[in-house]
Structure formats: C-alpha cells, structure tokens
Amino acid sequence: MNSETQTRLRHAVDDLFERQTEFLSELVAFPSTRGQEQAAQDFMARAFEERGLATDHWTIDIDDIRGMPGFSPVVGDYEDAVNVVGAHRARSGKGRSLILNGHMDVVPEGPHDMWDTPPYEPRLDDGWMYGRGAGDMKAGLASNLFALDALRACGLAPAADVFVQSVVEEECTGNGALACLQRGYRADAALIPEPFAESLVMAQVGVMWFQVHLRGLPTHVAYAGSGSNAIEAALPLIAALHEMEARWNADQAKPAHYDHVHHPLNLNVGKIQGGDWTSSVPAWCVFDVRMGLYPGQDMAAARADIEATLNNAARQSDFLRNNMPEITYNGFMAEGYALADDTGETARQAIATLEQAHGAITGQALDKVAITATTDARFFGLYADTPALVYGPRAEAIHGFNERVDLESMRRVTQATALFIANWCGVEPV
Amino acid sequence: MNSETQTRLRHAVDDLFERQTEFLSELVAFPSTRGQEQAAQDFMARAFEERGLATDHWTIDIDDIRGMPGFSPVVGDYEDAVNVVGAHRARSGKGRSLILNGHMDVVPEGPHDMWDTPPYEPRLDDGWMYGRGAGDMKAGLASNLFALDALRACGLAPAADVFVQSVVEEECTGNGALACLQRGYRADAALIPEPFAESLVMAQVGVMWFQVHLRGLPTHVAYAGSGSNAIEAALPLIAALHEMEARWNADQAKPAHYDHVHHPLNLNVGKIQGGDWTSSVPAWCVFDVRMGLYPGQDMAAARADIEATLNNAARQSDFLRNNMPEITYNGFMAEGYALADDTGETARQAIATLEQAHGAITGQALDKVAITATTDARFFGLYADTPALVYGPRAEAIHGFNERVDLESMRRVTQATALFIANWCGVEPV
Numbered sequence: 001m002n003s004e005t006q007t008r009l010r011h012a013v014d015d016l017f018e019r020q021t022e023f024l025s026e027l028v029a030f031p032s033t034r035g036q037e038q039a040a041q042d043f044m045a046r047a048f049e050e051r052g053l054a055t056d057h058w059t060i061d062i063d064d065i066r067g068m069p070g071f072s073p074v075v076g077d078y079e080d081a082v083n084v085v086g087a088h089r090a091r092s093g094k095g096r097s098l099i100l101n102g103h104m105d106v107v108p109e110g111p112h113d114m115w116d117t118p119p120y121e122p123r124l125d126d127g128w129m130y131g132r133g134a135g136d137m138k139a140g141l142a143s144n145l146f147a148l149d150a151l152r153a154c155g156l157a158p159a160a161d162v163f164v165q166s167v168v169e170e171e172c173t174g175n176g177a178l179a180c181l182q183r184g185y186r187a188d189a190a191l192i193p194e195p196f197a198e199s200l201v202m203a204q205v206g207v208m209w210f211q212v213h214l215r216g217l218p219t220h221v222a223y224a225g226s227g228s229n230a231i232e233a234a235l236p237l238i239a240a241l242h243e244m245e246a247r248w249n250a251d252q253a254k255p256a257h258y259d260h261v262h263h264p265l266n267l268n269v270g271k272i273q274g275g276d277w278t279s280s281v282p283a284w285c286v287f288d289v290r291m292g293l294y295p296g297q298d299m300a301a302a303r304a305d306i307e308a309t310l311n312n313a314a315r316q317s318d319f320l321r322n323n324m325p326e327i328t329y330n331g332f333m334a335e336g337y338a339l340a341d342d343t344g345e346t347a348r349q350a351i352a353t354l355e356q357a358h359g360a361i362t363g364q365a366l367d368k369v370a371i372t373a374t375t376d377a378r379f380f381g382l383y384a385d386t387p388a389l390v391y392g393p394r395a396e397a398i399h400g401f402n403e404r405v406d407l408e409s410m411r412r413v414t415q416a417t418a419l420f421i422a423n424w425c426g427v428e429p430v
Numbered sequence: 431m432n433s434e435t436q437t438r439l440r441h442a443v444d445d446l447f448e449r450q451t452e453f454l455s456e457l458v459a460f461p462s463t464r465g466q467e468q469a470a471q472d473f474m475a476r477a478f479e480e481r482g483l484a485t486d487h488w489t490i491d492i493d494d495i496r497g498m499p500g501f502s503p504v505v506g507d508y509e510d511a512v513n514v515v516g517a518h519r520a521r522s523g524k525g526r527s528l529i530l531n532g533h534m535d536v537v538p539e540g541p542h543d544m545w546d547t548p549p550y551e552p553r554l555d556d557g558w559m560y561g562r563g564a565g566d567m568k569a570g571l572a573s574n575l576f577a578l579d580a581l582r583a584c585g586l587a588p589a590a591d592v593f594v595q596s597v598v599e600e601e602c603t604g605n606g607a608l609a610c611l612q613r614g615y616r617a618d619a620a621l622i623p624e625p626f627a628e629s630l631v632m633a634q635v636g637v638m639w640f641q642v643h644l645r646g647l648p649t650h651v652a653y654a655g656s657g658s659n660a661i662e663a664a665l666p667l668i669a670a671l672h673e674m675e676a677r678w679n680a681d682q683a684k685p686a687h688y689d690h691v692h693h694p695l696n697l698n699v700g701k702i703q704g705g706d707w708t709s710s711v712p713a714w715c716v717f718d719v720r721m722g723l724y725p726g727q728d729m730a731a732a733r734a735d736i737e738a739t740l741n742n743a744a745r746q747s748d749f750l751r752n753n754m755p756e757i758t759y760n761g762f763m764a765e766g767y768a769l770a771d772d773t774g775e776t777a778r779q780a781i782a783t784l785e786q787a788h789g790a791i792t793g794q795a796l797d798k799v800a801i802t803a804t805t806d807a808r809f810f811g812l813y814a815d816t817p818a819l820v821y822g823p824r825a826e827a828i829h830g831f832n833e834r835v836d837l838e839s840m841r842r843v844t845q846a847t848a849l850f851i852a853n854w855c856g857v858e859p860v
Contacts, residue, residue, distance in 0.1 A: 108707050229698065231699050238662065268711055270708035271712065273704075277538050279639075279720045280829040281829070282702075283541065284541055287661075399707070
C-alpha cells in the first residue's frame, strides 16, 4: 500500500467518524446483557446487510458445539443466544483472509444509582463516551465495521475474504466464538479490538468459573449459634481459596509471559446468595467464583486443586464435614493463550502488519502486553491454528460504573485497522 | 369447676380430636408465609363465623400503629397483612376476660428437596404431624379454637369475653398483635400456645433485625484483588458482630432470668446477597442479621452498640473506610419481656390457674422456662398491662426442615386450655 492510499484511508475514517460515533451510541443504548442481545444483534445484522455483506444470523445450538475443544459448560439451552456474521467475499481472493471479531454481550451494569448517568443512555463528555459496553466492546464492534467502510469510501475492497463477527457469550463462556468456528468460519488471522489501550495482547490468562453450594440443617435461631449457618460456613472456604490463589501466584509458579506481572491470577468471589429468613439459621448458601489460570496450565489439574482446596477446608469444620460442599461448573472453562508462543510465519507476519499499521497512525511502537483477563482470541489461536491479534481502544471502568471509552483512541484503532486490512488482505476495486 | 366438669371437658377434647387434627391439617396445607396468609385467614374467619363468634377481619393500616410503643419498622405498606379476631361476648360477664392469641404467618420453608415430604402437604406419622407451620404455630391456633369447642360441646360458654386472635407478622415484627391492641382488644390475661413443650414461658428475649448494606467500586476482575470486593468486605463485619455477641453473652451481662442459660442471645446472619456477575468485582452486598436482647435491655443503647461495632470494624479496612456500611432496620425492634417480673395479682392468679389446669391434665408440675426467642406476648405484657402466658405443644424443627408437632401434646394443651378458660373466665350455659 502506498502512502497516498494510507492517507486516504486515514481521512476516510475521519470523514466517517461522526457517523461511527453515532453508531457506537446506538449500540450502547441496547442493554445487551447476556440473554438480552437479540435487538442489538438485529441492529448489527441490518448494518451488515446495508453494507452488502452476506449476513448469517443464527441461534447457537448447544449440541453442535458441546463436543468441541474449548467448550464451556452452561446451564440451560441457548434459545436466546444469537450470533451474526457478515461476510465480504473477495472477487480476486489473492490476499490473506481475516476475521474481525467482537462481542455484543455486556456484563450487568449493577445498581443504577452508582452511575453518574444511566448506563444505557450513552453520553459524550470531554472526548469520552460513557455507558455500559462502550469500551467492552462496542467501540471495537464499531471500529471493525467502520474500518471496512473507510476502504469502501476509498473505492477499495479487501482482496480476500473478511468475516465480521458479532458474537455473544464472550463474558461467560466464549461459546459464541466457538459456534463461529463450528459454523466453518476460518481465516488466516483474526483481529479482536478488545479495549487494551492500543497495545497488542501477547498472552492472556485462562478463566474458570465455579459455584460452591453449601447446605445445612437450619433451626430457629433461638436454638443455634453460628456453627451450622450455611452462610458463615462459606467464610473458611473463601479463605482457603485465597490461600490457593497466593500459591498459584507465587513467583516460582509464574510462566515467563507473566514474569513482570505482580499478581496475574485473580480469584474473585463475584456473587453470593443464601438464606430465606433473618430469624432462621440459613439452610443454604451458594457463591460464585472466578479464578484465573496461566497459558499452558492444565485445566483438569486446576479443577482438581480447586476441589481439593475446598474439600480440605470443609473437612476442618465440624459442620461442613457432614455437609460437604457441592462444586459445580457453569461458565468459563477457558484455557490461557499466548500469541507470543505462536512461532509460525503467519503469526509473525500478522504481528508485523499490525505493528506497521499502528506505527503509521500513532507514530509510536506497538506496546505488547500480557493481560490478566481472557478474550475470545483463544478459540482462534488454540483450536483453529489462527493467530489472533487482540488490539483495541483505550477504555476505563469496564465491568464498573461509568464505563467509558476514549473516542480518539477508537478513531486511531479504526484507522490502524483499516490499514491492517488493506495490507493483510490486499485491496481490489469495489 | 368441679371434677366432673373437668372430666367432661377433657373427654370433649378427645371426642373432637379427630376433627381438630383435620382442621390442623387444613391449616398446614396453606403456604401462609408472610404476605401469603390471606387464604388461610379467610379459612380462619369462616371457622370463627361457623362457631358464632363475632368476626373482625381487617387489613392492618400502618399509619394506625406507627406511633405505638412496640412498633417495628417495615419497608412497604401492609396491603397484604390481614388479621382476624373472633369475639365471644359473655351474657353474664361475671368472669375474667381472655385473649387467645396465635399467628398464621410461617417462615419460608427453604429448598423443598431438603424436606422428606412436601412442606405444605401435611403428613401424619407415628403421632407427629409434619409440615411447615405445624408447630409454629398452627397447632396452637387449632388448640385455641377447639378448647372453646370443647366447652360448647359440654353446653358451656365462657362467662367473660374471649377474643380469639389469628394475627400475621409475628415472625418479623409483631405488628399484627400490635394492631389488635390498637383496635381495642383488651382482656385480663392472654394465652399464646407457642410450641414450647408444655412449659410456661417466664421470660423471652428481645429481637432486633438489621441490614448491613455495603457498596464498592467494582472493576473487571483482571484489575482487582479482593480489596474492594463488597462481598468479602462483609467478612470482618460479621466477625466483629460475633465479638459483640460474645460480649453481650458474658456472664456479668446476663440478667437473673438467664443465669442458667448458656448462650441466651444469638446473632444470626440469616440472609446474604451480593454481586451481579462472576467476573466483576462485586459492587454491592447486603446481609441481614438477627440479634437477641435481654428483657430490660435498652433498645437505643443496643442499636448504638451494633452501629459502633460495625463502624469501628469498617474503619479498620482501607476499603470500607471510604465506603462506610449503611445500616437499616426493617423488621423486629422487639423488647424482651419477662412474665416473671409481673408481680401483680392478676399475673399471679393467671399463672396459678394455668398450673392447676396443666397439673389436672398431665399430672405434672408446670415447667417454667426462659426462652431465647421472642413471641407476641410482649405486646400484652409490656404495653397493655396484661399478663401473657406462652404455653403450647411440643414441636421440633420449627424454622427447619421436616418441622413437626406432637399431636398428643397438642391434645393435652387443648385440654389444659379448656380447663384454663373454664376456670379463668368461669362458665355459663351456652
């Protein structure tokens, strides 16, 4: 690509940027928490169709993916889980194909009174757009689409197939991205503009979700101290899990990618519920835990360690010994993934192409990071031999209150993405 | 009352006992948890009307009782809170009047799979009736009514006014019994057949319910340890409350009535809820606590101690110091009550009359106990100068699974109640 094309693409993103910002605002206005993404996915499908992309809009069938590597267990069916893919089919097919992936599901916004303004009424202030999902990752979805728009505005189309994916389930299982694999979408590389501040993610942790169910024999509180209280029985188990967390984070346990990360594997007690009546000793308690894992860490061994930790702690308690916790898995069973470990030529070229695009737009070298979260990149990298580049805009307070995305950062990422597409896929006339 | 009348009353209870057991079974079949008592109260009202009692069936108006001593704070209104009173008005009025009180509300049954048989499908086995509320306290409601039936079957009626009360809200505030006071129901004594195994309750604790609300600043778990986790922030507060509990239960703090009770004041974390998403550091957590108080213990001082305990513990935590807990009161604000402290002549006579009735039926002396729970007795004793006798059948697992009541014990209590009514109120021909 010559520098004139580069400049034209950059300006095309600028010219479209007001529309891109409006598009993002429309996306953020959908309260697309898990199970509630259908309207947002319909909106996305219309956007694909308006652009002439061949649009595939389907409900995930759990039986289609259950046996695949990387599948995460879920409770219930997927009647409410809808993926959308828009396919650009190149006439020449001379370039390298590409998947542009993003997820539509957002995490719950929490109590609205802790937001300065309502989470699904996007607001612009001082260069930021506020709203649940603005950063994680609707700005990325907008960036993917408007990077292609910029090419079209320049009279160009990718010279290889490009699949624009808007998936669900990224925040709990990744089964949405997995269903895209199952449906046959493959390409030479994947780009996922998750909000990691214009850095390239070289390693991501795995994530496991588990639930601990405690049951007890309740009585009227008049006849019981705290010994058989299913809520308080959770406390030593949580403490034991934190000891395990410390063990996993010890220096000698860290792989090289995480050498310089202080505490890569976070354990989070994310939800708890227990008891039915204030004056009854609670008969039940269930808490939900998220635990990180290193790339390469064996999942079965990790599960065994978690279960042994909980069971050993339970055996220390007179109450729990006779009411052993039940451990269930409903959500992430996600391996870690390190793009850095992909020594193939395709990965090398993809990274170099992104470095070039990033440099051309920002004038800076591309930062490379190891992150303490997971993304859908693992499906492409681990199960489809496809290097997956996680590279997206700067955002703050993702999963928190007053989540926001830096709009100038989204602009730069869109520009870099347009250049990346043009260089990776090559171009042909529209 | 001569011994022939005594024998006839006793036999009358026996003759009616199959019907009484059926009546109890019908009562237990109503899932009359708080807010769901209307159908059961309608059933009770019909039972009063069939017996010719003047039936008063009303919805509690919170504004009528809010300013009264003994009122407990509640969230929301009382549109679903219905009391029923059936009044027997004596022709002669020569005897001492009586309130026969019981409550229709039951505590939640908890997970059904922890019951051997469904909680609202009463089951008879080996002399026990199983079901939520069978003991606490539908057997008492049945006993009150069938004791009066036994008199009628003998051609007798109480020679003083008797008010049979079926109230709600006993398990959370006592505002149902309070509303009966407000409506003007007064008598010389009250009898409440709560399930304390045919003992007479001489002292009962007070109970306070409070909620602790914790808020935090959540983030994606990738960026946070447990420091700002609103669920885990609850743990040191719960520990501090148990230290307070130990202080209140120390020997030097115990009043005489509780000298021989090992641990009179139980603190119970009865409910907890927090967090919205397993991979988000939870932004909120709320837990519900029940704490006992001694008769005579100052309520305002107790509240101040609870709040200081929570606030001091919160100030130890970097996170909580900037996110101080909010403490709210929604439920019991119940003082302790000791019948033993009522040195009046009426109380002395009421206790003696019950002792005599109990002895005649059981051949045993009446056990006198201090209990670690509260009952509605406090309203009569503390706020209406009316000695309140808590005396009811033996039950097990109240507030637990497989709650059950001893039917022979209910029979004896019904017989003793019939004798008590006849002796306390005197009798006149029907």
